[in-house]
Amino acid sequence: MAGHGFRPVYHPAGHDHALRNAAQDLRTGRWVAMARLLDETTGWDAWTRRTQVLAAVAAGTDVVHTWRTEQPESLAAGVMHSRVAVERAVRAHRAGHTRTRELWQEAWTACREAADLAPADPVPWVGLIALATLDGRQRMAEHRIAPPAPMLPPGPWGLLAEVEKRDPHNREAHHRMLQFVYARRPGPLSEAVNYAHWAASQAPVGSALHVLPLYVRVERYRRERGHERALDLHWVAEDALRDAQHALDTWFLFCATDEASLLDLNHLAHALFGALRFTEAARVFESLGPYYTTLPWAYRTPHPDDRVLAEEVFLRARARCLGD
Incomplete structure (x- = not known):
């Protein structure tokens, strides 16, 4: 690919x-x-x-x-x-x-x-x-x-x-x-953060619920309308990296990726890419095969409704991680 x-x-x-x-x-x-x-x-x-x-x-x-x-x-x-x-x-x-x-x-x-x-x-x-x-x-x-x-x-x-x-x-x-x-x-997303972590804490290894905290993180900066640099700074924060690593270790490494949600895979690839974990992100990109979703990549663009811009961001991230 x-x-x-x-x-x-x-x-x-x-x-x-x-x-x-x-x-x-x-x-x-x-x-x-x-x-x-x-x-x-x-x-x-x-x-x-x-x-x-x-x-x-x-x-x-x-x-x-x-x-x-x-x-x-x-x-x-x-x-x-x-x-x-x-x-x-x-x-x-x-x-x-x-x-x-x-x-x-x-x-x-x-x-x-x-x-x-x-x-x-x-x-x-x-x-x-x-x-x-x-x-x-x-x-x-x-x-x-x-x-x-x-x-x-x-x-x-x-x-x-x-x-x-x-x-x-x-x-x-x-x-x-x-x-x-x-x-x-x-307003504030504290209730959503609490819910996502509660649901993930109840879930067994291999459950897609371990990805939920990554969705709340994306929703936070979607609401704040931060520019791309702000997003990158968000993902290298210790707690964000911990959420991404947890999703990788407790969901991705144990799930059947050909049956997994494309949105979940894209959110994990996006989080690992933002956290500069390019080797781990490459594994997720490879599991996606030819497929992708516009979200969350669209939120890294100035026009989130523009699918072409979202695809370009996805391709750049993928190329960086896979060494294309």
């Missing part, structure tokens, strides 16, 4: 070629490949990841509705219906759409119905955590449950407990909880 002719590829399916094929079929209005893929999926980790990617593709279409119409008895179709409903509600909220409340209610109902239909499935509960982010003032009782440890905020802890019963240390559930914490307190 080395060499000046290398061009990275962005695709949410990453190394999961079967997921990529199903997503491509979705874009052409067909649901059979999605149904077949989900029928063959084993393990909640893969199930959560695949349904999330498929929902992001399907949210702008009626494909899942068609699938449910043609196979009303399908549990997978019911879960995907809840996934799509949540995706639409979250997108509407971000855009400030007038239909946000209506879509939120539809999604909440879809998640509750999916939880009843597929009681062993963690995904409907993950969806309910995602919807909690829309309740910034925590008006719903299920969004202001007392936390399980000191220094953590009240929140949708009961929903997280339901996920944990079904799939302990579910990656997406904890990222959704982190988003809830961000939305709850838009």
Whole structure:
């Protein structure tokens, strides 16, 4: 993968070629490949990841509705219906759409119905955590449950407990909880720092939750809009280096990188690069193969919405670490 002719590829399916094929079929209005893929999926980790990617593709279409119409008895179709409903509600909220409340209610109902239909499935509960982010003032009782440890905020802890019963240390559930914490307190990130370290401390070796503190560090300087030099100074700080090394030692060295989140791999490569640990970062870049994500690299540019600039920063970092 080395060499000046290398061009990275962005695709949410990453190394999961079967997921990529199903997503491509979705874009052409067909649901059979999605149904077949989900029928063959084993393990909640893969199930959560695949349904999330498929929902992001399907949210702008009626494909899942068609699938449910043609196979009303399908549990997978019911879960995907809840996934799509949540995706639409979250997108509407971000855009400030007038239909946000209506879509939120539809999604909440879809998640509750999916939880009843597929009681062993963690995904409907993950969806309910995602919807909690829309309740910034925590008006719903299920969004202001007392936390399980000191220094953590009240929140949708009961929903997280339901996920944990079904799939302990579910990656997406904890990222959704982190988003809830961000939305709850838009100012200082102390609650988010506490949450990320608490979640990582509960996780076994090999869990992607060990990467969570790196996301909070990126969010901090995203909010501060620091220039690139400030970011570099951030990562060479002792506590930042400790978080990066911890993610490397307790997650990366033990995970199956071809099944790992591309975002997690990019956040780790970015942290190690910023910390001047080029040899360790090179291992992460190699594990990415041809793939990359625009975040967090985009935050090292003056225009975070410019994907071309993000790609250029990624390529420079990769070349420095791999010695291209």
